[in-house]
Amino acid sequence: MTARPGAVLLDLDDTLVDHEGAARGAVLAFAATHGPAGEPDELVRRWQALTDRYYPRYQRRELTLDEHRRERIRAFLGQPDLRDADADARFGVYQCAYRDRWRAHADAAPALRALREAGVPLAVLTNGERDIQTAKLRATGLLELVDVVAASSHLPAAKPDPRAFTATADLLGVAVARTVMVGDSVENDVAGALGAGAAAVHLDRSGAGPGAEVVGALRIPTLAALPGLVLAAE
Ligand SMILES: [Mg+2]
Structure with missing residues (x-):
C-alpha cells in the first residue's frame, strides 16, 4: 500500500466472523x-461441497435464495423428491443452529476499533442476504463498528464482479481506487478488488494460501496486523 486508503472494505464470513466453525457445528x-448418518468430517465435507455447488448459482441469480436452500437440503438428505415446505422446514432447523453459533473472530473488533479511532471509513462487503448478514454483525457486536453494510442481495452484482466494489465505495463516498479490500477469498476478495481498481489485502488465517507473488496482494495472518498496515501508509 503506497498511499493511505480513503476507506477500508472488509469481507464478513471467515474474515470478521467464524462462518466455517458455525456452519460445521450447525450441520452436525x-x-x-x-x-x-455419517462420520462428522465427511458430513461437513458433504455439506460444504453442496454449498460450493449451489451457493454460487444463487449469487449469479440463477436460483432464488429459497431454491438454492431446497436443493442443498434435498441433496444432503438424499431425498430429491422432498416437498418444498418440508425442505424449507429442514433448512430452517439448520439455519437456527447456524445462527446460534455466530461468533466474531477475536481480532475483528480490536482491528475495527483501531481503524475507526483513526478516522478511516469502514464498510463490510459481503456476498449474502442483507438481513442475515446485518443480523450476524449485530449478534457479534460488530455492527456499530462499521459505517456501511453492503450485501450482494442489494448490490448490482456479487463479488468478484467489479460493480460490487464500486457500489460499496459509492456508498462511502470514496473513489474505489482509494479503497482497500480485506478478505480471506483470493478469488472474491483479492482478485475482485484488484479487478475493480482497488487495493487488496489477503487474510490468510491458516497460512495455507498461495504466496503473495501469486495473489498479487499483501498477506496478513490475522486482523491484528491490519491497522498498522493501513495507518502506516502515507
Ligand atoms: Mg469470506
Whole structure:
C-alpha cells in the first residue's frame, strides 16, 4: 500500500466472523436429529461441497435464495423428491443452529476499533442476504463498528464482479481506487478488488494460501496486523 486508503472494505464470513466453525457445528447438530448418518468430517465435507455447488448459482441469480436452500437440503438428505415446505422446514432447523453459533473472530473488533479511532471509513462487503448478514454483525457486536453494510442481495452484482466494489465505495463516498479490500477469498476478495481498481489485502488465517507473488496482494495472518498496515501508509 503506497498511499493511505480513503476507506477500508472488509469481507464478513471467515474474515470478521467464524462462518466455517458455525456452519460445521450447525450441520452436525442438524444431522444428529434429521440425518443423514455419517462420520462428522465427511458430513461437513458433504455439506460444504453442496454449498460450493449451489451457493454460487444463487449469487449469479440463477436460483432464488429459497431454491438454492431446497436443493442443498434435498441433496444432503438424499431425498430429491422432498416437498418444498418440508425442505424449507429442514433448512430452517439448520439455519437456527447456524445462527446460534455466530461468533466474531477475536481480532475483528480490536482491528475495527483501531481503524475507526483513526478516522478511516469502514464498510463490510459481503456476498449474502442483507438481513442475515446485518443480523450476524449485530449478534457479534460488530455492527456499530462499521459505517456501511453492503450485501450482494442489494448490490448490482456479487463479488468478484467489479460493480460490487464500486457500489460499496459509492456508498462511502470514496473513489474505489482509494479503497482497500480485506478478505480471506483470493478469488472474491483479492482478485475482485484488484479487478475493480482497488487495493487488496489477503487474510490468510491458516497460512495455507498461495504466496503473495501469486495473489498479487499483501498477506496478513490475522486482523491484528491490519491497522498498522493501513495507518502506516502515507
Ligand atoms: Mg469470506
